[in-house]
Amino acid sequence: NLSYNPIKKIQIDQFDFLIKLKSLSLEGIEIANIQRRMFRPLGNLSHIYFKKFQYCGYAPHVRSCKPNTDGISSLENLLASIIQRVFVWVVSTITCFGNIFVICMRPYIRSENKLHAISIMSLCCADCLMGIYLFVIGAFDLKYRGEYNKHAQLWMDSIHCQLVGSLAILSTEVSVLLLTYLTLEKYICIVYPFRCLKPRKCRTISILVLIWIIGFAVAFIPLSNKEFFRNYYGTNGVCFPLHSEQTESSGSQIYSVVIFLGVNLAAFIIIVFSYGSMFYSVHQTAITATEIRNHIKKEMILAKRFFFIVFTDALCWIPIFILKLLSLLQVEIPGTITSWVVIFILPINSALNPLLYTLTTRPFKEMIHQVWYNYRQRRSKRGKDSQKTYGPSFIWVEMWPIHEITPKLTKPVLCTDSSDASVTTQSTRLNSYT
Template identity: 30%
Template structure:
């Protein structure tokens, strides 16, 4: 006679041979429920001895990877979007992009940093531009380091990554990696905003007295680094095993593109009748996850709204001024520099806007973001501007120098 067996306990470890003798078992439910214990260790041969098993339900998606012949293996729907029963990055295209974007960001931005350190400037405006681009390149280079660490972790764990996914997400290396990635992304957004505000003041109020001096620019840069450092450290301090900040992301940055349901239900037919099971998912306050939503969907959105408004006003001002006679040469230089920086700001805006839009739609419940969209967002869209920026600096500088000649 076939049997069904259900276990609902806060498991920490499943030892080898734990289910020996259950030859007639056809349905297995393993649920740790609202336990704060997240990491589950599964020993070798833990699930041996269940030849009749057909269906399994659990709240740890990794458990499905230990079975290859099950008819059904269901888990809570909102597991890590990058998760699979193999390597961290099973998609070869994504794996290649991780290395290309990571190396490109590090090499390109280091080149810009060295170039700007050696560059001699004749005016305060040029000195400010060098200062801003230097620190923007520095922040972008950290994104390259972030991508390379992830690429190395993908190689290190290989096809058995699923066994160590919990340990990776809750480990110190992932926390440091996430810190670097978040520091890079937020510092870049802040410096892009600072560059925009500086250009806005110079172009919109060409004859005004209000100007950012080199000294005030250095102060602003230092302040923004401090803010970015604090914001990047907050998730490390707040994120616990049940925070959802790292728990939903194998890439160590919890973008708010997915939501967790309030419950998980399943129904199974068997010899004993219908088995109904409802697993409530914890809805308690999770500060780190709320912090992620506020940071990416409020702070970054506000920054890019300011950037958009400033550039609209600037280009309206440029169009109006082009019809006037006797413009000062210095004003012409300010306009040229604003247009030059617009190319750099534009690429950052294009990269961040899809993430912000998808996050807003997801958290409002308007759409369900496909897993593929999440994967491409965190591996391709998020870091691509850090790889493109240094080449934009180089191209615009070369074009400017050639025109001067």
Template identity: 35%
Template sequence: MSSPVQRSFLWVLGVVALLGNVFVIVWRLKTKNSNPVSSTLILSLGCADFFMGIYLIVIASVDIYYRGRYIQNSDVWRNSALCKFCGFLSTLSSESSIFTLVLITADRLICISFPFSMARFGLQRTYQLIGIAWAAAVAIAALPLVIQPYFQGDFYARSGVCLALHITNQKPSGWEYSVAVFFCINFAAFASIVAAYAYMYLSIRKSKTAVKRHAARPPKADSLVGRQMALIILTNSLCWFPMIVMGLMAMSGVRIPGEAYAWTAVFVLPVNSATNPLIYTIASLRFRMFLLRIGLARKKHSLSISKVLAHSSNGTTRRDHGHAAHPFRAPHGYVPLLQFLRAEPRVTPHQLLQVAAGICEVLCDLHAKNYALGGINIDCVFVSVAADEEKLHIYLPDINAYRIDANRYVNYDTAVDMEEFGALVKKMLRVYHVASRTTDSNQ
């Protein structure tokens, strides 16, 4: 690395990718029971991107080791076992990462656009798909090391950063492999991700058209979803679009400078590995709740949660007394709604009705005070049954509640709350039916 800027980027992105994805792995292992399918997919993504962090740190360390004498040791380094390992690791990371991104996108597409489809990912199917994705990535990365006659044993040794990506107008042995992997497979994956997120966004917009017609300001939910989708597409574009363009230019006869390899390894290829932890974990609702619990995040609004969510004792937890529970942690004796629905003995329809009524009371109380909840997540609903009572108590912590316009006759924000409440009731019924069938089959 001749440029100080390149060396700085290499270390920064390497450390960010390494530490960020270590955190993702630990965090997802800790919270995998709350949403096992999503957590398993993102855990796979974190492992893939972690390998890219290792690759970057190794290349940065080798750069320091050979600095000032690289020309004399160029052949020694490029033909070393460590260089081949780095090439294998970078290819394994990039391919397993993009394959996992396709699976995450497919899971989101089914959940958002086809919520009642029988093709929804189960945990067993998720394990199988991840296994196939990693097996394919390992096979792709190992081919240049295994098929010696075709690759002539020096495929990963053709650049100082040991990349399998060849963006030159020459066609040495193995160039077809590079084109097939980085320009065909990855472009198809990138295009499918963009198309799927575009379809999801259009589905969300279409489902809210009737309510949006009466809204006085842009839909909050749509804008949040749109920003996240735009960020995902942007980071994927920064990673794959430049490589695809350079590859097409090289194949058409344009000479690409050798310095492009260094910039590709330093900045282009690791972009996803460094940003995926932010997009898929650190920006998630559960992580924001965790930050709020330990006092590392600040609320955007001056809403006094303990007062707004305070309610009479008919079904919801009252929290305006002196020793109220922590506003972002379920009080002692409460369990997550999903755990309650799957518990033994089996939940009764009357109890489901009590849960729905309790959530509805919280929403009514908020709306009466001119606040919207800003999202209802099944992972953030907690249920408790007092030892001496049959009445269920509901605890619904607030994360994003915000003030709404009380003078508007038709308020989009409250309508979105009610729409999400309906979706939550559907999800409750689905979990209840699955748990019921499982119990019946075991009897």
């Protein structure tokens, strides 16, 4: 029993002559140079006790190892809980299907801002990568089912784990940067409608390419220098560097803090501030206009959309910021919390972004109404050879919802004062960006 001794290093051949040893306790000891070679001579060892679950992977031949889980993985399975194993497939399916559906449907929305559509499709591609990441984790959980500890260390050190972790970070960072860009674009055009320049295709594509380059750099830099970053992605079974472990190098700790509490926290603050300013600007404009009642309903719809966008961002990122701060304060974080964050909380934005930015927007609803209307018309005319049948069309004329179209909307809008003109301009901006 060597537990809680002030041992800083164990020699590789320390246990070579203890071939009859049956139980070994190393609890409370940080083994920085741990290797499989240390425990290989202990053929009769049946019980071993470590400080961390990850150390069990270095003694896979031992029948009983404690602790037997880190909250994410167990000795038997990569994903310890049945809830995790089920939901990793459910969340990945929803995330992939929703984003692929939006990518396929966006080109058919003809009358919206094309450059905005390109940005949304780029966002969906980034979010889809999160679904692919969860699919891969679920697949390797199936592969190692029932004997995970035999492969745990090889898996966390493997190139597959490194690439999967990089994919998750790439998805996360590109999504965060794209949401920030889309938010700032809306902010400028709504709060400063008369200063808003028409976005150019070259500028938009350049910004999107730059965002993806930054995302790739952030995700793959830890793989470029193993001595500095160590095993940055291989700190747990799901290969996601959510919080710093004490065994991580100072380089990994600094890099992780810069990403999560630097870039991502700054982006979150910008998004919250921008949406708050947008709503306040529209609210103030409506108050100064002459026809206040006509804008109340639209303002409430806008408020709901703003609320859900900011709410999902907060639901996703605030727990991560808290975990990161706790890790900096050296507070022990249960692995169960980490697994819930990675599988349930982190993909929230990736799963809901298609709903918030496409499936609930006015152009998409109008397209669905148009398709359904043409489908019913075609069915009603199917038996009438004398009448011409029209196929479904994805192009509509009005930007207002189908049930709100009235003859009055076909008349030109007359602005009696500057505040009315401002409201009209902002309504047009909102129609093209929401």
